[in-house]
Amino acid sequence: MPISELQISRIRNLQAPSFSPASRINIISGQNGSGKTSILEAIHFLSTTRSFRSNELRHLVTQGESSALVFSRVESSTHPLPLGVERTLEGDVRVRFDGRSLDSAELASLLPVQVLYSGTFELLDGSPSVRRQFVDWGGFHADPAFITLWRGFKRALKQRNSLLKYGKIDRFQMQVWDREFVSYGEQLTRHRQAYIARLLPEFKAILAVLLGDVDVDLKFYPGWDSKRDLTAVLADQFVRESAQGFTLSGPQRADLRFRCDGVNAADRLSRGQKKLVVSALRLAQGQVFRQKADRPCIYLIDDLPSELDEPHARLFCQFLEQSQDQCFITCVDPDTLTEFWSPDTDLALFHLDAGRLLSR
Template sequence: MARLEQLALTNFRCFEHLNWALAPGFNAVLGANAAGKTAIVEALWLLATGRSFRTARLNQVIRHQQNQAVVFAQVEGHRLGWSRTLQATTLRLDGQSVDTQAQLSKKLPLQLLTPESHRLLEEGPRLRRQYLDWGGFYHFSDFMAHWRPWRRALKQRNQALRLGQPLQAVQVWDGVLIQHGAALDVLRRAYLEEILPPLQRFVGALLPEVTASLSVHYRSGWRQGLTLAEALQESAPRDREQRTTTVGPHRADVRFRFDGVDAEVALSRGQQKLFVCALLLAQAKAFQQRHGRPVVMLIDDLPAELDADHRAHLLALLAEQGIQHVVTATDAALLPGVEQANTLQL
């Protein structure tokens, strides 16, 4: 079983020191507002992804008047470390420095649910692409072999466009974009096909009152009927005018609809949050089927917008799937089954 065994924080947000041993199943973090509950979730998310869901300025996680924040976790016998000084971030795995975040991410597959998770449905396509690429990263062994060179080529092509360089200097990157961008498109489509059956099952479990038919609509990021090579050729004048690459996987999107109506319109706010739970559970199921071990689920402020019955149902589903989960709340009474949880009181 994939298992987060221990978390230690030093000078992270409000914590001078924190050391917490976690249980395999239900882990609850309880405390008043501003006690540090979300900081614990943020620390784990930073360790697993290299990103904060609270700030783009990582120096803000360093405790006031300190020079370095450190996050350490023991995961299935591996030691994962993330530290941030005012100048740089350092990553460590089993005592050795590592160059890429992906090396830590592979050891700690985390999913995150916050009170803002409904933004995945309501806002632009960036968050939905991140959802797809989380799946691609963990599901396909060759995903990063395509994503890295495609991303590098896209960055170089956009720089050439911004500088107004000749067409030849722009198009020199097209071969790499086409080869790896088309491969990413294939992987994203294959991943959506794989998670659709479990997604439909979890929607039925969490939203039994919704009888409308769920459908998934994926857009590649270029005009339907064209290859990526044809789309790049067609978009060349527009790219030069806008000084950026206007077609490709970075413009992809996926929409979820109920009887043809977008989920953010068809569902209430509470139902949207439950639907995002179903999306995460579908990913968790696909991960477990592929790797034979579950993910770890982080849920910040579970009671937000979910009534007691839905909270109980979601926690029961997590237990049924064997998913280790870390859940925050202001009061133990808001978490059904908390008496069986491993509880950290702040």
């Protein structure tokens, strides 16, 4: 659902900007520190009730205020529908869409966003949890059953870890939670594997265009030796787990592994090449989403020209243009990007100065 109207209140240093974005490409320019990334954060907040730069809401909310609020209108098949998200520093969340309340899963499904910013390099060189989040975003949007499996597994993992941590283990109770853990865990893993199998050819095709003859291999690791039964793995590790107080193997340890020329890709690739690999991953994820959901998502791209030369920036923009997704792109100098789009592309230019957003 493209955003046709956006009103931002009480977020960082923004001066309550209100604007009507284009349905396709929106370029937001401004000097460093002017608040460009905060615009992207506000859109991410509209989809997830949180920032992509910080886990703490207090860093997102304007100093001296007690809540953040973003109101929008999103396009539907008939007419624009109102969507508003407010979250207070105390943790209260209010989401209203077309007169009814939504929970977090319904909101994320309604307004799927893809983010590309400096922190997305963590997909290659960050912790496995970042890569699991990437996989689970795809699984969530690919199959309605995924969120039920994910929540069931998280509940079983939490209970199992609680029993291990406090050391008062009733063997019958542990067996009950082991069965839950294995049942949900194996189903969740199958969904993750199916998603990666669908993502991989799209990723390879896009990467071949963006990175040429540099080959990057992508493998999914489920979190344990997949040649062994998970129940047997848990049984073998029970003594160690009891001593350490947490579950050692399972889907909570799943990861994506990237190799280039036989070594860890994060150690071999340049920073510019890493950006292209991450870009290919996000573009492929958006493409798989469109194939499954038959609708576009929203791309939030911070400082697109950074670390990309002109040919690669142009190629990246061509993929965005072909995708039909709505894109919000920040940069310092808009002239570096405006020539990359065809004349019939719906393009809007905005300039941010001292927290105020102006159309160009």
